[in-house]
Amino acid sequence: MNYENQEFFAPGHGMCAGCAAPIVVKWVLKLAGPNTIVVNATGCLEVATTPYPRTAWRVPWIHVAFENAAAVASGVEAAARAKGEKLNIIAFGGDGGTADIGFQALSGMVERGHNVLYVLYDNEAYMNTGIQRSSATPWGAWTTTSKVGRANPIGELRPKKPIARIIAAHNASYVATANPAIFNDFKKKVEKALQTEGAKFLHVLSSCTTGWRHDPSKTVEIMRLATDTGIFPLYEIENGDIENMRITYKPKEFKPVEEYLKMQGRFRHLLKNPEYVKKLQEDVNAWWEKYGHHYKK
Amino acid sequence: MEVITRGGVITEPGNSVENKTGSWRVFKPVINYExxxxxxxxxxxxxxPSILKIDDEETKMNTPAPKEAMKRLPVVKIDYDYCKGCGICYNECPVHAIDFVREER
Incomplete structure (x- = not known):
């Protein structure tokens, strides 16, 4: 049954104009259908979609705390299994609730092999509480806790945590990075994850107009540039087989990283020094040099 | 007086539709059906989501289209009760069929 024409995520929610997270959520739900239970970690998505007594969710939904979305999803899955019910159990978490605070619960969920799809919508900082850096914040990004000034002209000094590869190393059934701006690839991966048995993890890029500092209308354009410049590569790893990871999408021609940087206020300071832009370009080139051969048409 | 439900359970799915977020809008997308x-x-x-996909024959045939053959396809319509005016549709439209104009109230 195809539910693409139905909306399981209702309008009237409080997510910012131009936020990409609802695009991710609405499509995951459309592809999963009504036979779904959603578990939500604390974050923008949870706060803005369910201010009591209103909810934007048209499927059963539960929020417990910041750190335990994966643990709650594990319990929901175990209960469904005990009752013999076939359900899609989907957990949504931001980068803070997934790569930092919810990491141990997620690690446990994947290690135990619960039949859950965990979707990380990654906006690369704690946007809900006021743009604090997380382990998913990329090198060079301005946040309110990686401030840019005379003492630190760069901003965030640590590279982005490779969370998808870390979860794949738990031997998860299916792990993929995805980008809603590269839509066919994104859709294929959500469908594949929903059809796979066991613990599944999708790392989905999700632009934040407030924290990335860009015009709301540019959301999808900027996310597309993240992949077209090679900064956010799209790949999938099955059953923990990292050696045989598959890069599923490669732009015909890579765009210079500068095009991605110059559209966002959080990177504006980097453009003042060509050395910084050069460093980021070299990092991207090095990634593709190392892993580019994993691309299969 | 409204009583808080046990566990803060919301029993009515999707009741956020009561929040008319269209009032957030500063700019307004307008589809040029031609x-x-x-x-x-x-x-x-x-x-x-506030762009609706309308699939009934009458709307499809009665909405203008650049080519007659396109009238077989579903029509999009903006629900201004909820459109926050982010402008993603205006930015992504491949044929520039969406104008983005200042909201007048």
Missing amino acids: KCIRCLICWRYCPE
């Missing part, structure tokens, strides 16, 4: 090729890219990317 240009719209009905590709549904705006419908795909609307984060609200």
Whole structure:
């Protein structure tokens, strides 16, 4: 049954104009259908979609705390299994609730092999509480806790945590990075994850107009540039087989990283020094040099 | 007086539709049906979602289209009750069929 024409995520929610997270959520739900239970970690998505007594969710939904979305999803899955019910159990978490605070619960969920799809919508900082850096914040990004000034002209000094590869190393059934701006690839991966048995993890890029500092209308354009410049590569790893990871999408021609940087206020300071832009370009080139051969048409 | 439900349970799915977020809008997308090729890219990317896909024969045939053959395809319509005016549809439209104009109230 195809539910693409139905909306399981209702309008009237409080997510910012131009936020990409609802695009991710609405499509995951459309592809999963009504036979779904959603578990939500604390974050923008949870706060803005369910201010009591209103909810934007048209499927059963539960929020417990910041750190335990994966643990709650594990319990929901175990209960469904005990009752013999076939359900899609989907957990949504931001980068803070997934790569930092919810990491141990997620690690446990994947290690135990619960039949859950965990979707990380990654906006690369704690946007809900006021743009604090997380382990998913990329090198060079301005946040309110990686401030840019005379003492630190760069901003965030640590590279982005490779969370998808870390979860794949738990031997998860299916792990993929995805980008809603590269839509066919994104859709294929959500469908594949929903059809796979066991613990599944999708790392989905999700632009934040407030924290990335860009015009709301540019959301999808900027996310597309993240992949077209090679900064956010799209790949999938099955059953923990990292050696045989598959890069599923490669732009015909890579765009210079500068095009991605110059559209966002959080990177504006980097453009003042060509050395910084050069460093980021070299990092991207090095990634593709190392892993580019994993691309299969 | 409204009593808080046990566990803060909300029993009515999707009741956020009572929040008319259209009041957030500063700029307003307006579809120019003479240009719209009905590709549904705006419908795909609307984060609200406030772009509706209308599939009934009457609307499809009675809405103008750049080519007669396109009238077989579903029509998109903006629900201004909820559109926050982010402009993603205007930015992504491949044929520039969406104008983005200042909201007048």
